[in-house]
Amino acid sequence: MTAPEPGEQSHIDEERRLATLDALALLDTDPEQEFDAIVALAAQVLNAPTALLTLIDRDRQWIKAAKGFEAREIPRTIAFCDHTIRGAVPVIVGDTTQDARFAQNPLVTQENGMRFYAGAPIHAVDSEGVRQPIGAICVLDHTPRSLRSDDRKALTHLATLAEASITARSAAQEALTIATIADRQAAILWRQDRIFRQAERMAAIGSWRMSLADHDVEWSDGVYRIHGLPVGRRPSMEDAMDFYPPHARVQVNDAVTRAIEQGTAFELEVDFLTAQGELRRVRVLGERETIDGVAVALVGVFQDVTERHALETQLRLSADTDSLTGLANRAAFERVLEAAMDRSRTDGVPLLLALVDLDGFKTINDTLGHTAGDDVLRGVGRSLRAPWLNGSVAARLGGDEFAVIVDDPDLAANPARLVALIEASLCVPVEADGLLLVSAGTVGIAAFDGDFHSIRDFVHHADTILYAAKRARIGERRRPERLDAA
Template identity: 65%
Template sequence: MSPADLTTDVFADETRRVAALHALALLDSEPEREFDALVALAAEMLDCPTALLTLVDSERLWIKAAAGGERGEISRDIGMCAYTIQNEDPLVIEDLGDDVRFALNPLVMPSDGARFYAGAPIHAIDSGGERHAIGSICVIDSVPRSLNDAGRRALMHLATLAETTIAARAAAHQAIAIATTADRQAAALARQDRIFRQAERMAAIGSWRVALDDEQVEWSDGVYRIYGLPVGDMPEMPVAMGFYPPHARKELAGKLDRAITTGEPFDVEVDFTTVQGEARRVRVLGERETVDGTPVGLVGVFQDVTERHALETTLRRSADTDSLTGIANRAAFDRALEAAMARSHANDTPLLLALVDLDGFKAINDTLGHTAGDDVLRGVGRVLQAPWLKNSFAARLGGDEFGLIIEDPEMIAVAEQVCVRLQDALRFPIALNGLAMVSAGTVGLAALEPDCHSIRDFVHRADTILYQAKRTRVGERRRSDNRNAA
C-alpha cells in the first residue's frame, strides 16, 4: 500500500469515528447522573483527585463528566485522551513531565499542573456495526505516581461500564423516539415496529402507559419480557405494583403521584421481583401525558439494569474494601465514622472508637517474612469481625493500623472489658518454616465527647490514648524482663 493510500484510509477511519461520536448526541449535552457517578467512582477507586469522561471530537476534547475538575472543552492538540483512543489497552503516563509528548504541554507546565495520567479508551458501535474509539475515562493527579495491574483492570472495567451506559442510553433514546413518532408514521409502522422490538431486546427495555381515568395499563413486549409474563397477559395496576418489594413500591408510588400532581418527570432505579421470583434491578422513567392541556396518563420506559447495577456494586465494594484483609479500607472508614458521629450527636447516643496498632509487627516481617506478616494482618481482620463485637465497623487504616467503630450500647457500657478482651484476641501465634512468634496488638479506646465534631479530633483522641497504652505496655515488658533477669 502506498503512503497516499494509507493516508486516505486513516482519514476515512477518522471520518467514520467522528460520525459515530456525533450520532450519539453526547457532545455539548447536559450533565447526566450515570456519567457523573462513573467518574466519581473512578476517582475513588484509583485514589486520584481528578477523573474525567472525555469525548474526542475532530478538533477538541469535550469533557462530558468530571470529578474534581470542570466540564467543557479543550483543544484536542493538548489533551492526553487523544493518544488514549489510539490503543486498546490503558495509556498510563507515570510522570507527564518526563514524557516528550507532554513536557511542554500547558496542562503540565504549571507547578500545580498535571503530572500523572491514566486513561482507557471508550468505544461505540456505529450504524454499520463497526466499533470506534470515541473517548476515554481517565484519572489525573498533580504528582507523579504508578498504576498497578489491579488499577489497570479497574480502569478497563470502568471503560466497559461507560460503553454499556452509552449503548443503553442510545438504545433508550431510540426506543423513546420510535414510541413518540410511531402514530405519525403509519406508512412505516411495520418497519419501525421491528426496529423498536430490536432496540428493546438489545437494551432490555420496554415502554409503558397508564391511563389516569381507569388505571388501564399498556405495555410493549419488552416490559412483559422483564416481568417474565407472556405477551398479552396484562395485570391490573395494583397487581403490577405488587412485583416491587415494599420499600421500592413506596418510592415508585410516590414518584407516580408526584408526576400526576405536578407534571414533574421521574427517573428512578428500584428493586424488582419477576413472576418467577428472580430478584432484579430496574430503571423506571416516566412523565405525564396531556391532551389539550388536560392530564390523561403517564408514559415512560422500563429497563432491566441488573447487570450494570451488579457491576457498579462490585466496583464500589472493591473501592471500599482492603484487598488483603477483606475488611473496609481507610476511605470507607472515614465515611462510616462521620456518619456514626452524626448519629451520635443527633440522637444523644454514645459512640466508641478503637484504634489498634500491632506490637512487634516489623519483627515478624523481618524474622518470618512478609507472607507471615500478611497472615497476621488477615488474622487481625478476622478478630475485628468476630460475632461478639456485634457488627462493629472494622477497617484497616494502613500498614499495621486498624480501626473499630462501636455503637452497641451494651458493649459501650463495659468499654474496659471490651478493650481487654480485644487485646487478648489480638494475641495469637504465627509460625512459618519451623519458626514461631506471637502477634499482639495495643488498643486505644476513646468515647465521643459532645464538643467533638470532626473526624480528625476524634481519631487524634483515640490515637493519643493508644500510644499512652503502648508506652505503658512497653514499660511493663521492660520491668518484667528486669525481674526475670534478676
C-alpha cells in the same frame, strides 16, 4: 492534532469515528445524572481530585461530565484524551513533565498544572457494527503518582460502564421515541417495530403504555421478559405494582401520580422482584402522551440494569474495603469516624476509639513467611468483625495497624473490659513447616472528648495511649502462647 506516539493507533477512520459520535447526540448536551455518577465513582475509586468523561470532536474535547474541572471544552490539540482514543488500552502518565507528549502542554505548565493522567478509551458501535473510539474516562492529579494493577482494572471497568450507559441511553431514547409516535406512523410501523425489538434484546429494555381513561396497561415483549412472564395477558396497574418491594412501590406510585396530574416526566432506578421471586434492579422512564392537546396515556420504557448496578456497587465496595482483611480501609475509616464524632457532639452518645498494633508481626513474617503473615491479618480481620462488637466499625489503617470505632453504649461503658476482650481476640495461631506461633496485640483505647476538633486530634490521643501501653510491656515476661513485642 499531534502525531501519534509509538504504540498508538494511526489508522483510525476519523470521518466514521466522528459520524458515530455525532449520531449519539451527546455533544453540547446538559449534564446527565448517570454520567455524573460514573465520574464521581472514578474519582472515589481512584482517589483523584479530578475525573472527566470526555468526547473527542473534530477540533475540540467536549467534557460531558466532570469532577474538579470547570471548563466544558478545550482545544483538541492540548487534550490528553486525544492520545487515549488512539489505543485499545489505558494510557497512564505518571509524571506529565517527563513525557514528551505533555511536557509543554499548557495544562501542565500552568500554575498548579496537571502532573498525572490516567485514561481509558470509550467506544461506540457505528452503523456497520465496528467499534469506534469516541472519547475517554480519565482521572488527573496535580502531583505525580502511579496506579496499582487493581486500579488499572477499575479504570477499564469504568470505561465499560460508561460504554454500557451510552448504549443504554441511545437505545432508551430511540425506544421511547418509537413508543410515543407508533400509533401516528402506521404505514411504517412494521419497520419501526423490528428496530425496537432489536433494541429491546440488545439493551434488556421494553416499552409500556397506560391509558389514562381506564388504566389499561400494555407491555412490549421486552417488559414481559424482564418480569419473567409469558407474553400474553395484559396486567392491571395493581398487578404491575405488585412486582415492586414496598419501598420501591411508593417511589413508582408517587412518580406516576405526578406524571398524570402535573405532566412531569420521570426516571427512576429501583428494586424489583420477578415472577420467580428474583431480586433485580430496573430503570423506569415515563412521560405523558398528549393528542390534540389532551393527555391520553403515560408511555415509557423499562430496562433491566441489574448487571450495571452490581458493577457500580462492587466498585464502591472495593473503594472502601481492605482487600486482604475485608475490613474498612483508611479512607472509609475516616469518613465513619468523622460522622460518629458529629453524632457524639450533637446527641451526646458515647464514643470510643480503639487503636490496635500487632505484637510480633515482624517475627511471624520473618520466621514463617509473608503467607503466614497474611493469614494472621485475615484472622485479625475476622476477629474484629465478631458479633460481640455490636456493629462497631473496624478498619485496617495499614500494615499491622487496625482501629475499631465503638459507639455501642454497653461496650463503651467499660473501656478496660473492652481492651481485654479485643486483646484476647487478637491471639491468632499460625503454623508453617511444623512451627506454631501465636500472634498478639496491644490496644490503646480513648473516649471522645468535645475538645477534639478533628479526627487527627482524636487519633493522636488514642495513639498516645496505645504506645504508652506498649512501653509498659517492655521487659514484661509474656505468657508462652504470646510473642514478644517486635
